[in-house]
Every structure is written in structure tokens, then in C-alpha cells.
Amino acid sequence: MFPAKFTYHRAASVQQALELLAAHDDAKLLAGGHSLIPMMKLRLAQPPAVIDIGRIAELSGISRDDGSIRIGALTCHADLAASELLRQECPLIAEAAATVADPQVRNKGTIGGNIAHADPASDLPAPLVACDATIHLLTADGSREVVASDFFVGLLTTALGEKEVITHLSVPAQTIGTGSAYLKVEHPASGYAVCGAAAAVTVREDGTCAAAALCFNGITDSALNARAVAGALVGSSLDDDAIDAAVDGHLTADDPLGDVYASGEYRLHLAKVQGKRALKLARDRARG
Ligand SMILES: Cc1cc2nc3c(=O)[nH]c(=O)nc-3n(C[C@H](O)[C@H](O)[C@H](O)COP(=O)(O)OP(=O)(O)OC[C@H]3O[C@@H](n4cnc5c(N)ncnc54)[C@H](O)[C@@H]3O)c2cc1C
Incomplete structure (x- = not known):
């Protein structure tokens, strides 16, 4: 073709x-x-x-920028996965990037292209929403910033304007006591997410939950932010029962995606199973 x-x-x-x-x-x-x-x-x-724009060096690279991590739009998935800085400061992004397809795709595909294309089965949107990332856009008239939760609007649709370039993303450095995890059930042919669960929890010294985030790829037409689950977890003991109850009681999805490979009902079932596992792994990592 x-x-x-x-x-x-x-x-x-x-x-x-x-x-x-x-x-x-x-x-x-x-x-x-x-x-x-x-x-x-x-x-x-x-x-x-x-x-x-593939050879514009200023659009590539990962660096520390005050309290956040700056990721150039042209940074490829392989570099995200291998970045020691990201693994230390925002491991959720590195962990998700490592699950993208195969080495060829990871070496060519970029974070900017990934989020601009906004495939609902891509791996980066949910972790970026869970990490509270900001996307930096530039036009001939100036620059603006869009938080990740506002950037992903729908199926292959974002807040990006026609004449705008994504220059970079900024991701807050993970605070002490925070753990995160990305768990994915992938499509066997493409590697895309049938369900990708991105979880982050911050644990207080007494072990209770100070903050939580749970977001999904592959379940709805853009990243699903399970705010009600996160809200139910804050202040809880974060033990297995508390996590199970929060997910079972509060995880819903309007109009889940369905196709010949996985129905909407099955995807929602996967989200519950993977969401619980990701939260428990994030908690264990937070507790060290
Ligand atoms: C076989 C295969 C398997 C894949 N499996 C996965 C997977 O498992 N998980 C996953 O997450 N992804 C997967 N991908 C997608 C891949 O990860 C890429 O991230 C994705 O294709 C887009 O990145 P790109 O750099 O190639 O963008 P391009 O294809 O070059 O561009 C995509 C879109 O983004 C726009 N764009 C690109 N850069 C910018 C910018 N800086 N500013 C504004 N707009 C921009 C372009 O105009 C275009 O509309 C797969 C792709 C293939 C071919």
C-alpha cells in the first residue's frame, strides 16, 4: 500500500x-x-x-528541571525505559515504556508521537495521567501547558492544535514514600495494551495512604482515570482488603471498548484484576 x-x-x-x-x-x-x-x-x-522533526536534537533527552523531570518530545521509548534518572525519580514512565511492543518500535517510536496519536491502547497515556504530567506545546504565537488529564480528549483525539508542536513533557519527581507500578495485558500480535493499569500510592509513616492514583489504558477511548478508587483509598490502611474493596466498589467505566479480541465486559474485568495487582505492587514498593 x-x-x-x-x-x-x-x-x-x-x-x-x-x-x-x-x-x-x-x-x-x-x-x-x-x-x-x-x-x-x-x-x-x-x-x-x-x-x-525527527532530527531536531533540542527535542530529545531527559533531564532534571527543578523539582520535575523534563522529557523531550522526541525521546524514544527505549531511552525512557533505560533512563536511570526516570527509574529513580518517576519509575512509572520508564516501566510503561519498557512494555511497548518490541525493540524496533521502542527504538523508533517517541513519547511525543505516542501521545499526539493518542491510541487508546498505547502505554504512555495512563502513566502520564497517574503521574500528573504536564505537556508543553509551542506555536508561532507562543507556548502553553496542558495537564495530561486534560490532554487526552477521546479516541485518537487530544487537546493539541493543528499548528502546535509538543516540545517536552514535565513529570513531578516522585515524593518519598511513593511507589508505583504499571501492569499490562498485551495484545499478542501488536503488543498494544488490552488493559494497562498504572498505579501510584504514597504511604504515611503509619502505613496509611496519603495519596493514590489509578489509571488505565485500553479500557475506554482515552486514558481512564479511576478517581473514585483513588479517593476511597486515601486514609485507608492500604491492606489487601482495603484495595480490593476500593476497586470493587468504585471502579466503573462508561462505554468500555470492545472488539473481536476482548469485549468491553472482559476489559472491565481485566481492569479490576490488574488494578488491584498494580495498587498492591505500588504499595509494596512504597513500603520498600
Ligand atoms: C507494530 C507496532 C506496535 C506498537 N505497539 C505499541 C505498544 O505496545 N504500546 C504503545 O504505546 N505504542 C505502540 N506502538 C506505537 C509506537 O509506540 C509509537 O509511539 C507511536 O507509533 C507514535 O510515535 P512516533 O514517534 O512513531 O510518531 P509518528 O508516527 O511520527 O507521529 C504520530 C502522530 O503524532 C504527531 N506528532 C509526532 N510528534 C509530534 C510532536 N512533537 N508534536 C506534535 N505532534 C507530533 C504526528 O504528526 C502524527 O500525527 C506500536 C507501533 C507499531 C508500528
Whole structure:
């Protein structure tokens, strides 16, 4: 299958990418190409112009930035998974990135492309929501920030504007007493998440729960934030019974995704099982 005709432009800098976006209506940015190229070959996307940002060095890399971790939009999944800084300060992102597909996909696919494409079965959205990440966007007119829970709007739909570039993400460094876990049931053919559970809990010195987050990939058309479960856990003992009761009593999903591989009912069942396991693993890690 061949894509429809398009013009190819390579941007040498973010500034040049913005100028090219301004000059070409309906253009698409190309990062790792692992979602855009298949979409173009299937003619689900037919951009008249493609702007390659894949070699812009300033968009890559992971660094400490005050109290948070800065992740460049072009950072590939393999680099996220291997980052010692992320493993120390925000291990949930590294753990999720390590589960993406296979080494080829992890070496080419980028975090910016992953979240801009917003496949409901992608691995990064739920951990980013659970970690309270912020997405930094740039246009020719200026910059803005969107928190991850507002960024993912629906199926393949985000808050990203047509002429905007994701420059980087910032993720708060994990506080003392916090543990996290990402557990995934993957589709055997693609590796995409049938259910990906991202959990984080902060434990007080007396062992009770000070804060919690539980989010899912693969269950609804964008990352499912189980706020009611988290709310039920805060102040609890975080023992197995408390976690089971919070998930059983409070985890719901409007209109869960269903297909020939996994029905909506089955996905919700998986979310309950994986959600409990992820919370318990996060608690054990928090307690060290
Ligand atoms: C066989 C296969 C298996 C996969 N399995 C998984 C999996 O298990 N889990 C998972 O999470 N993902 C999976 N993926 C997706 C992969 O992880 C990539 O992250 C994803 O394809 C998009 O990243 P990319 O860099 O290739 O983006 P591209 O394909 O280059 O771009 C995707 C979209 O993002 C836009 N975009 C890219 N960068 C920016 C930017 N900086 N600012 C604004 N817009 C931007 C593009 O315009 C385009 O619309 C799989 C892909 C393949 C091909």
C-alpha cells in the first residue's frame, strides 16, 4: 500500500518546524513514523505535506528541571525505559515504556508521537495521567501547558492544535514514600495494551495512604482515570482488603471498548484484576 502524494520537508529546528507548519495547511509532523506512516499507507491520513522533526536534537533527552523531570518530545521509548534518572525519580514512565511492543518500535517510536496519536491502547497515556504530567506545546504565537488529564480528549483525539508542536513533557519527581507500578495485558500480535493499569500510592509513616492514583489504558477511548478508587483509598490502611474493596466498589467505566479480541465486559474485568495487582505492587514498593 502506498500513501497519497505529499510533499516532504525536513525541519532543522523547532523554529523551522513552526514556520513550515504555518506555511502548509493540514501538514503533519513526522517523528518516529510508527503511527503516521501506517495511517498514511492505509490512507486513513492523507496530509498534503509532511514535516520531519525527527532530527531536531533540542527535542530529545531527559533531564532534571527543578523539582520535575523534563522529557523531550522526541525521546524514544527505549531511552525512557533505560533512563536511570526516570527509574529513580518517576519509575512509572520508564516501566510503561519498557512494555511497548518490541525493540524496533521502542527504538523508533517517541513519547511525543505516542501521545499526539493518542491510541487508546498505547502505554504512555495512563502513566502520564497517574503521574500528573504536564505537556508543553509551542506555536508561532507562543507556548502553553496542558495537564495530561486534560490532554487526552477521546479516541485518537487530544487537546493539541493543528499548528502546535509538543516540545517536552514535565513529570513531578516522585515524593518519598511513593511507589508505583504499571501492569499490562498485551495484545499478542501488536503488543498494544488490552488493559494497562498504572498505579501510584504514597504511604504515611503509619502505613496509611496519603495519596493514590489509578489509571488505565485500553479500557475506554482515552486514558481512564479511576478517581473514585483513588479517593476511597486515601486514609485507608492500604491492606489487601482495603484495595480490593476500593476497586470493587468504585471502579466503573462508561462505554468500555470492545472488539473481536476482548469485549468491553472482559476489559472491565481485566481492569479490576490488574488494578488491584498494580495498587498492591505500588504499595509494596512504597513500603520498600
Ligand atoms: C507494530 C507496532 C506496535 C506498537 N505497539 C505499541 C505498544 O505496545 N504500546 C504503545 O504505546 N505504542 C505502540 N506502538 C506505537 C509506537 O509506540 C509509537 O509511539 C507511536 O507509533 C507514535 O510515535 P512516533 O514517534 O512513531 O510518531 P509518528 O508516527 O511520527 O507521529 C504520530 C502522530 O503524532 C504527531 N506528532 C509526532 N510528534 C509530534 C510532536 N512533537 N508534536 C506534535 N505532534 C507530533 C504526528 O504528526 C502524527 O500525527 C506500536 C507501533 C507499531 C508500528
